[in-house]
Amino acid sequence: MYITTTIAYVNARPHLGYALELVQADVLARHHRRRDEPVRFQTGTDDNSLKSVLAAEAEGVPVRELVDRNAAAFEGLRETLDLSFDSFVRTSAQPRHRAGVERIWQAVGHDLYRRHYEGLYCVGCEQFYPQGPCPDGHAAPLQHVSEENWFFRLSTYQDALSDLIRSGRLRIEPAARRNEVLAFVEAGLEDISVSRSAARARGWGIPVPGDPSQVVYVWWDALANYITALEGGDYDRWWVDEPRKVHVMGKGVIRFHAVYWPAMLLSAGEPLPTEIFVHDYVTAGGRKISKSAGGGADPVALVDAYGVDAVRWWLLREVPRVGDVDFTEERLVARADEDLANGLGNLVNRVATMVHRFLDGHVPPAGERLVEVRVDEALDAFDFRRAAGEVWRIVEEANRYVERTRPWKQSRAGQEASLGTLVAACRELAVHLEPFLPTAAARVAAAVGGERLPRPEPLFGRLAPAGAHG
Secondary structure, eight states, rough: EEEEEOOOEOHHHHHHHHHHHHHHHHHHHHHHHHOOOOOOOEEEEEEEOOOHHHHHHTTTTTOOOHHHHHHHHHHTTTHHHTTTOOOOEETTOHHHHHHHHHHHHHHEEEEEEEEEEEEEEETTTTESSSSOOOOOOOSSEEEEEEEEEEEEEEGGGHHHHHHHHTTTSSSSEEEHHHHHHHHHTTTTTOOOOEEEEEEEHHHHHOEEEEEEEEOHHHHHHHTTTHHHOOOOHHHIIISSSOOOOEEEEEEEGHHHIIIHHHHHHHHHOOOOOEEEEOOOOOOOETTTTTTTTTTOOOOOHHHHHOOOHHHHHHHHHOOOOSSSSSHHHHHHHHHIIIIIIIIIIHHHHHHHHHHHHTTTTTTTOOOOOOOOOOOOOOOOOTHHHHHHHHHHHHHHHHHHHHHHHOOGGGHHHHHHHHHHHHHHHHHHHHHTTTOOOHHHHHHHHHOOOBOOOOOOOOOOOSSSSSHHHH
């Protein structure tokens, strides 16, 4: 499976909304690796945007300095969020990316033409709109732009795109997003501008081949990363031959990935992605968290304050498959305390304590399996909250089993049978938990591993005093 996220603008540091996408993709990658499937997980940064130029001007620093600094912050999320990506793309720093963009441009030359364009442009979205305000909530007024650009004959591919989506050869999830894209396509596609004047871009970006007065539109440039990052045999392995090519993205960029990108690939004679999963927004006070809007929760600061397990678990346990979700630190703390400290941590500590108390730490033979979880089924539907809930069923059933069997009141044979079942459940929990919370899963595995358990120690501390959640 070839799993990609969108690549982030680097006009500012990362926010929690983008961390959601990275964590979701990481869960997919870890889950499929655990099933011994070949996986490539790729992410990166979109450096060639006007937003970065304007941010650098506002800060009074060279564009390269700002881009390099913020790109490093995004790449550093690997350690912060326990990510396992195999490749990190930087569109301004890797020569193969520019060369690849130029190849694609030339491959679609039969569908390119130049004409005058006039319209309203949102710098935050890096796209034109027929009227204001920006539908994605960017506060800055739309700019009236009049210039000559290169255009792509998107209209040529309307029927082909409709057939791809209706047939399921291009799977878009959830269904509401599929229907949204299909309605947009079948309402009639217009050709799109795919370049910007070099003067307006301040010379930042990839020049249009053969036309140095223009730079390649940042979205055209960025979308190409999914194949330009594949060097040598990796291109054939992961783009031509790989049966599952999955794009993970937020709902604000679905049109680019589900309409413009497949049309570009059809024009260039390239293979297409197979699946697009679209998540909704993490909000704060009901407003989308974004770099442009400001005030976005900083994932690095949150991990520093509460730990990576608490942050990842909130993103996976609280964010629904469909619908926005409002973030507060209080909700993050409440979820971590309820699930990780009181639920999972208490279960493992309680089981290990009883094994030491009644069996001198020696692990008895595994007993019955308490619950059959359907993590695979949930993740195949890109339902991360349901998948996390499936893992949590092991914790809930094991805690119910403790109360039902009461090992402290059983005979030695009964204790061995009950505790064997509980240790096996905790070990299974560690296996299923790993894609979601790799650090916590390792601690659980260590606490219940071996023929003789180590002395029990708390796995999670409470993040708030008792009663503080209200």
